[in-house]
Amino acid sequence: MWVGHSHAHQAVVKIHDYLEDINPGLSRKVFGGVITSAAVSYVAVRGYRYYRARRTVKERGEAAKLACHVLREHLEQEGPVDPQKEAMITDLELSELKQKLWKGELKALEVLRAYQRKALQVDEKLNCVTEPIFEAEALAVELDLLSPNQRKPLHGIPVSVKDSFNVEGYDCHAGFSCFADKPVERDGDIVQIFKSLGAVPFVRTNFPQGLMTFACSNPMYGATKNPHSLTRGPGGSSGGEGSLIGGGGSVVGIGSDIGGSIRIPCQMCGVYGLKPTVDRISNQGHIPLMSGQNLVRMTAGPMARDMDGLILVTEALLTPRMHQLDPYVPPLFFQDTLYEKKSPLVVGFYTAIDGVHSHPTCVRAVMEAKTALTQQGHKVIEFQPPRAVEAVSNLFMKACFGDDGEETALYLKDDVLDRSVTFSYYMGKLPKRLRYMVSRLIGFMDPPLGQLVVGASTPPRKILEWWYLQDKIQAYKREFFAAWQSRKLDALICPGMPFPAVTAGTEDNVLAGIVYTTLYNLLNYPAGMMPVTTVTQDDLKRLKDPSVYPPSGALEKFVIQDCEGTVGLPIGVQCVSLPYHEETVLRVMKDIDTVTKTTRN
């Protein structure tokens, strides 16, 4: 390096002397010209790249809108529809829909048509669909030709797919224009499994740029709205799924979760979802962001409109086919013995994590779930996760943001930046020491967020430090399990997010809420999310009472300030169990749902 530098320097000196020999002053003109043209070229190249990215973003967005328009026209040309029958179809719970398709009372194509129309309708209001999957029609037609004994478990069920999963023939770009217009050649594993089960992937759904926030907007497709309040976001990153399913435009969908991206939209949109243990469901064929980061891994999982639907789909997904497609998925199929176990369970509960207060409705939701489980004969006892904020800050944040945001910055170079990612993008861009100082300052206003960002700002630098981080994660997993065992728990219930949907675009104010979900990504415990209740006027009164909800940090102050218009918004409960015990999670969710579904306000 130094030798190269020295040669270059000598060459410049020689040119300088030579030019000065020819004409004194010529050297300055020549070098001035060279530097100016280099600067102009640099600015021009970057400017051109940015212009190209803007064009791609615009064209990609327009192409998706056009695709929806083409489908709408195609549906209109099909002739008269029976709106009552279509409403009947889209109102059915998943298990009823399955029965009717199985018995041949409904055809796959008519179900698809009903859902295509409904999804387009919902999308007009909520902007949750990115584009239709046109091949759905051929699939449905093929399914209708099968004889009854050839029908598969999810025969004819339409499935929506988060845009970050590969679907053959469509691009998968996570909002980065460098990946746009590059159609993938093969369906992602989970899409393949759904198809092999007879399901019909029919639309792709929206997400935030880069997938690492719980907002839901990107430059190509814009912002998705919450089905329960148009001024609020649906949560993210699987926000398009949450919004479409919560809005009635899909009965079941596929999401992904490394920090809460299935569970957060479930809470905000009143939907059921399951984040499985890593590798219980294959995540091959998901856009490979952060894929070399092995300490906390992303997992694909189902989201559904109703509890039985979530169980039905999970049971169907956990098949030998999954293991055949991806041998790293252990050959552990749906464990009826766990799901159907009749003996009462010991279920731990907590209503808040130290340092990040829980909205009164979230506390009430856990207490209502606790009552429901007690009524069903389970023993529900208090449990507090050890050192949650510290663990998420020092372990999860270091693992997931240890690259200083370099990967995202690489893909975003000269690209159009969405407002939802500006905070993490510019924090990543700051020089390390300055970032650390800013994180400390944030800590004065919002101590838990400060702690999280300090964690992200002080990642391991050397391989040995990465090894130590891995060790510390293992040690925390052991510590948590010891606490779990000391209470002899089978499962756990707690808030999934400590507040309801926030005003769209303000998610950065409440980022610290992610400790509630990320803890179970760090631990790699399966976690489900289900609606239990809705915000009431009385909850809001208690929210404004400092003895109930102390406005101790910026998050709490923001939640109070943002609470106008939240009455009626859904609030859920997170249900957790040990790794590979998804069936226990579902059983607990089902027992809560059986009671709370009938009384839900």
Ligand SMILES: CCCCCC/C=C\CCCCCCCC(=O)NCCO
């Ligand atoms: C130096 C960077 C500081 C960044 C601070 C950002 C704080 C929190 C962001 C975490 C948000 C995680 C949301 C969920 C992401 C997820 O599960 N994505 C699924 C990917 O498939």
